Amino acid sequence: MVDQIKILVSTMTGTAELVAEEIADALSAKGEEAEILLMDDLGADILKNGAAYIICTSTYGQGDIPDNGQAFINNLSLASPDLSGIKYGVFALGDLTYDQTFCNAGNLFDAAFQKYGATRVGDIIRHDASTGELPEDQAAEWAEEWLEKLRAA
Numbered sequence: 001m002v003d004q005i006k007i008l009v010s011t012m013t014g015t016a017e018l019v020a021e022e023i024a025d026a027l028s029a030k031g032e033e034a035e036i037l038l039m040d041d042l043g044a045d046i047l048k049n050g051a052a053y054i055i056c057t058s059t060y061g062q063g064d065i066p067d068n069g070q071a072f073i074n075n076l077s078l079a080s081p082d083l084s085g086i087k088y089g090v091f092a093l094g095d096l097t098y099d100q101t102f103c104n105a106g107n108l109f110d111a112a113f114q115k116y117g118a119t120r121v122g123d124i125i126r127h128d129a130s131t132g133e134l135p136e137d138q139a140a141e142w143a144e145e146w147l148e149k150l151r152a153a
């Protein structure tokens with residue numbers, strides 16, 4: 001198992017933070033406490049071997065990472081950390097109306113974590129806001145499945 005789980009949130013209007021809270025509640029109900037951190041002031045030093053992370057991010061602009069996550073991903077490429085002892089999952093929020101850039105921020109974080117050797121647990125979930133289904137309503141089920149995969153990993 002992992003030492004700890006942290007949920008790292010990149011959001012423009014707060015929806016991804018609501019999703020993170022649902023995920024944390026679902027993990028807690030299964031006996032795993034998870035800490036939620038907005039990415040604003042985070043750098044690569046937050047990423048510790050032996051821990052697991054859930055990236056919870058929306059997408060804005062031309063497939064961009066929200067403003068509060070930009071410094072974190074820039075810091076990752078500057079620091080080039082060894083993430084080979086890290087497991088992670090990605091909950092990406094987007095809107096398929098933006099079909100060229102659908103959930104691209106999730107892809108960007110995934111690519112960065114892969115580049116530095118981290119191991120993704122499960123597939124990236126991509127929530128489509130155009131369906132009208134709330135992402136919070138998908139979060140608990142996804143989190144329970146993700147935790148099972150993490151425990152088996």
Ligand SMILES: Cc1cc2nc3c(=O)[nH]c(=O)nc-3n(C[C@H](O)[C@H](O)[C@H](O)COP(=O)(O)O)c2cc1C
Pocket residue numbers: 010011012013014015016017057058059060061062063064066093094095096098101102103104129
């Ligand atoms: C101005 C604007 C631009 C957006 N651009 C994209 C995009 O390029 N790709 C995408 O998948 N979703 C895009 N979205 C949809 C948001 O990612 C989606 O609504 C998400 O649920 C918002 O989450 P947040 O409140 O955590 O920021 C955009 C939304 C707005 C308002």
